[in-house]
Amino acid sequence: MKTLIILSHPTLESSGSQQFLVNSIKDNQDVTLHHLESVYPDGVINREVEQELLKTHQRIIFQFPFYWYSSPALLKEWQDVVFGGSAFYTPQGTILAGKQFGLVVNIGVSKNEYRAGGRESFTIDELTRPYQAIAKHMEMTYLPVLGIHQFSYLSEAEKKALLTDYQYYLTGVHPASLSHRTDWLIHELNRVKKESQSTEKNGTIDRIVEEISSRQQELLELKEALKEY
Amino acid sequence: MKTLIILSHPTLESSGSQQFLVNSIKDNQDVTLHHLESVYPDGVINREVEQELLKTHQRIIFQFPFYWYSSPALLKEWQDVVFGGSAFYTPQGTILAGKQFGLVVNIGVSKNEYRAGGRESFTIDELTRPYQAIAKHMEMTYLPVLGIHQFSYLSEAEKKALLTDYQYYLTGVHPASLSHRTDWLIHELNRVKKESQSTEKNGTIDRIVEEISSRQQELLELKEALKEY
Numbered sequence: 392m393k394t395l396i397i398l399s400h401p402t403l404e405s406s407g408s409q410q411f412l413v414n415s416i417k418d419n420q421d422v423t424l425h426h427l428e429s430v431y432p433d434g435v436i437n438r439e440v441e442q443e444l445l446k447t448h449q450r451i452i453f454q455f456p457f458y459w460y461s462s463p464a465l466l467k468e469w470q471d472v473v474f475g476g477s478a479f480y481t482p483q484g485t486i487l488a489g490k491q492f493g494l495v496v497n498i499g500v501s502k503n504e505y506r507a508g509g510r511e512s513f514t515i516d517e518l519t520r521p522y523q524a525i526a527k528h529m530e531m532t533y534l535p536v537l538g539i540h541q542f543s544y545l546s547e548a549e550k551k552a553l554l555t556d557y558q559y560y561l562t563g564v565h566p567a568s569l570s571h572r573t574d575w576l577i578h579e580l581n582r583v584k585k586e587s588q589s590t591e592k593n594g595t596i597d598r599i600v601e602e603i604s605s606r607q608q609e610l611l612e613l614k615e616a617l618k619e620y
Numbered sequence: 621m622k623t624l625i626i627l628s629h630p631t632l633e634s635s636g637s638q639q640f641l642v643n644s645i646k647d648n649q650d651v652t653l654h655h656l657e658s659v660y661p662d663g664v665i666n667r668e669v670e671q672e673l674l675k676t677h678q679r680i681i682f683q684f685p686f687y688w689y690s691s692p693a694l695l696k697e698w699q700d701v702v703f704g705g706s707a708f709y710t711p712q713g714t715i716l717a718g719k720q721f722g723l724v725v726n727i728g729v730s731k732n733e734y735r736a737g738g739r740e741s742f743t744i745d746e747l748t749r750p751y752q753a754i755a756k757h758m759e760m761t762y763l764p765v766l767g768i769h770q771f772s773y774l775s776e777a778e779k780k781a782l783l784t785d786y787q788y789y790l791t792g793v794h795p796a797s798l799s800h801r802t803d804w805l806i807h808e809l810n811r812v813k814k815e816s817q818s819t820e821k822n823g824t825i826d827r828i829v830e831e832i833s834s835r836q837q838e839l840l841e842l843k844e845a846l847k848e849y
Contacts, residue, residue: 434663460750461690464697470688512756513749520746521689527741 394561395448396495398426399455399466406456408497408542415554422561423448427465434465436472442479446486451531452561453522454495460518470525485529492526493534493560494519502540534565573607623790624677625724627655628684628695635685637726637771644783651790652677656694663694665701671708675715680760681790682751683724689747699754714758721755722763722789723748731769763794802836 396416400409403426416422425444431437445451455462479485496515504510505518515538516523526533537560539553558579564571577600584596625645629638632655645651654673660666674680684691708714725744733739734747744767745752755762766789768782787808793800806829813825 459696459699459703460753461696464693464700467688467690467696468693471693474688511753513753517746517749518753520742520749524689524740524742524747 392421392450392562393448394422394450394452395444396422396424396452396454396561397466397469398424399428399453399463399469400426401428401463401465403428406497408539409454409456411542411550411554412454412495412557415557416561419558419562427469428463431465434468436469438472438476439478441469441473442476442486445473445490448490450491450493450534450561451487452493452495456497457499460513461521474525474529487529487531490529490531491534491565492522492529492531494522494536495557495560496536496538497542498538498540500540502538532565534560569610570607573603577603621650621679621791622677623651623679623681624673625651625653625681625683625790626695626698627653628657628682628692628698629655630657630692630694632657635726637768638683638685640771640779640783641683641724641786644786645790648787648791656698657692660694663697665698667701667705668707670698670702671705671715674702674719677719679720679722679763679790680716681722681724685726686728689742690750703754703758716758716760719758719760720763720794721751721758721760723751723765724786724789725765725767726771727767727769729769731767761794763789798839799836802832806832 398409398413400406403409403413413424416424423444427436453462453466455466461467473479474485481488496519498505498515500511502515505514506512511518515536519536523533525531537556542550542553545553559567559572559575563575580596580600584593587593587596627638627642629635632638632642642653645653652673656665682691682695684695690696702708703714710717725748727734727744729740731744734743735741740747744765748765752762754760766785771779771782774782788796788801788804792804809825809829813822816822816825
């Protein structure tokens with residue numbers, strides 16, 4: 392499966408959070424990063440090029456900072472241009488039918504404020520309804536939004552956890568059940584091992600994978616045993 | 621009270637619904653029409669000019685066609701530019717605090733489809749949450765959205781009714797209670813009369829106003845009478 396990130400950010404170079412995310416996917420062959428403001432500095436979107444890009448990917452991610460409860464304007468322009476034209480529609484629905492669609496949104500305000508009575512009154516899910524409606528309209532599977540709140544306040548440990556969540560969001564199986572997440576983690580650890588030259592590091596990875604696998608096996612046996620009751 | 625319409629439509633000339641609405645306010649001194657694509661064909665918004673415009677109006681209306689459950693991109697760009705900068709914030713809140721904020725949205729799909737189980741799944745109120753959140757954030761009073769569904773299918777009578785609704789939305793008192801609407805109607809009829817040279821027409825207006833006023837009086841008396849029970 393290949394993932395396409397449509398990234399919209401007018402000042403990408405100076406965004407710490409975006410640089411953090413973008414750097415983590417540089418070597419990932421399954422992820423294509425497409426930064427709209429770099430590709431289209433004049434704001435004129437090429438519909439054909441973009442539609443071809445969509446066709447060769449199975450998971451489409453919009454990644455952007457939350458500006459007034461929505462994306463920067465260029466991503467909206469992209470939608471209005473790319474979600475149209477006769478080539479967008481096929482007898483089986485739009486060229487997006489059957490694909491997965493998710494959002495990675497950087498938000499400057501604490502998650503706590505996005506609820507009834509909070510400073511922002513509405514949840515992120517309510518404020519991103521237009522994207523959910525697009526997924527529905529296009530017959531895409533909508534992934535739960537990955538909201539990154541107040542990145543600059545995160546501790547180093549929280550940033551590391553975010554990296555895992557982000558990588559999973561881009562390449563893991565959805566829904567993110569425990570068994571899907573475990574399989575993914577083992578797969579990722581083995582990938583790191585294959586690329587590594589360090590015997591010590593690889594030994595550590597082996598031990599971690601063994602530990603995870605044995606716990607996974609234990610869990611399966613417990614589930615089987617519980618079936619009898 | 622003065623009303624500012626921030627209109628965003630990339631092809632205004634060829635839009636029957638927009639021409640219909642725009643023509644109806646040409647002579648209204650209390651309404652300023654500001655078509656973004658005409659003022660900014662290069663897409664570069666002048667923050668200072670726009671903020672000055674906001675300051676001199678008490679009701680702000682976003683008028684646009686519903687493109688992918690939101691506005692055309694230029695209105696989003698306008699938001700990102702105009703809702704910012706140091707002059708936007710005062711010790712009493714933003715320069716929009718205390719104003720009224722409404723949306724006039726042209727929608728190509730029937731209202732019936734905007735509900736759970738309908739083709740579009742979500743209501744217009746849900747899909748326009750980002751605007752409602754802006755009103756909340758800015759401490760503006762949010763007016764119920766005026767959604768114009770499938771304009772080209774409207775009958776002549778429905779179009780006439782729409783004109784009244786639209787005019788009221790722009791200039792009437794909100795909430796649109798019966799007594800507010802009646803007062804507004806009498807006021808508007810008298811305005812037409814003042815501008816008219818036709819004795820016959822003015823006679824008709826007088827009779828209508830008299831009829832409305834007498835019914836209004838009757839209603840008030842009924843209410844008074846009911847108070848005793």
